[in-house]
Amino acid sequence: MYIAYLVVALIVLIFLFNFFHILREYERAVVFTLGRFWRVKGPGLIIVVPIIQQYVRVELRTVVMDIPPQDVISRDNVSVRVNAVVYFRVIDPQRAIIQVEDYQTAVSQLAQTTLRSVLGQHELDEMLAERNKLNAHIQQILDEHTDAWGIKIGMVEIKHIDLNESMIRAIARQAEAERERRAKVIHADGELQASKKLLEAAQILSQQPQALQLRYLQTLSNIAEEKNSTIVFPLPIEILQAFSKNK
Structure with a gap:
């Protein structure tokens, strides 16, 4: 008899214990009542009625996500491998849970496709010299698409642009040729200026x-x-x- 009471009391305590949940300052709970969205709760102590209500915990802190290396063919037909990092955070927990199945996976996949699409529109020299401009362009595109999910893209940074050995040697030869061209131009400008001065002196x-x-x-x-x-x-x-x- 006492054992039955003890079992019932234990079940009641467990049931009551499931009523209360504690959320940290950077956490929110998206609560559903009988499958329908009710409200966003937190932080602190919240009450969720078991069986009738369910909740999904969402973090509001900035998430740092690495984008795996992507094979990109530039506009001048150069094949490179590019990886990047995306900083984002949830600003609307309701939309982040309801509008998309898994917002972290969605952001990752969107960032990969956007990275390939944007970099494929530029030449290799632009990728190497105008990285900040490309970062801002990718961030703008991602931010426009993730706004409907309640997600804010804080920053996008291209980390590495890897080239094969043959392309590295070709770039080195190109840089050397450019330096020689500049040296010849400077020398020719000097000769032109000197000839003008000599002509003026001869006239005088x-x-x-x-x-x-x-x-x-x-x-x-x-x-x-x-x-x-x-x-x-x-x-x-x-x-x-x-x-x-x-x-």
Whole structure:
């Protein structure tokens, strides 16, 4: 007799214990009554009537999700493997549970397909040089699609863009050729500027014969400082004309 009472009391305690649940600050409970959505509860102590009511626990903290490496063919037909990381959080627990079966799997699959689609529209150079722009574009697309699920995409970051060895060597050769091209352009610009200055100097000297003679004598003085044993130099006709004019 006492054992039967004890069993009944134990069943009642277990039943009453299932009434009470404690949710942390970052947790919410989506409660259903007889299969229909009732309300979102939490945090703290909540009461859920067993059998009649059921609840699903949802976390509101930011989730860090790794996107597995994806094979992407760029617009210039270069095959690369790209992986990324997505930061998102639930802002509407009701929609996150009701509108999609498994929101984490849904976000992961959507991020994979969006990553391949967006990167496939760009060339390899854009992937390597404009990563921030691509991150923002992917985030915008994901945020638009997940808004109906009550999910906010906080950030998307492309982690690695892996190239095969042949492509790495080709990029190295391209970079070396680009450096040589720039060096030649700089050298050509320098030659052009120097030629313009020489032309201006020649025009000035041609207008002043005395200046040309002084320049000639200065050149002779520089040659003499080298201490050569014999110096042979032409005598400009302008000097002779200057002497003849003095006479």
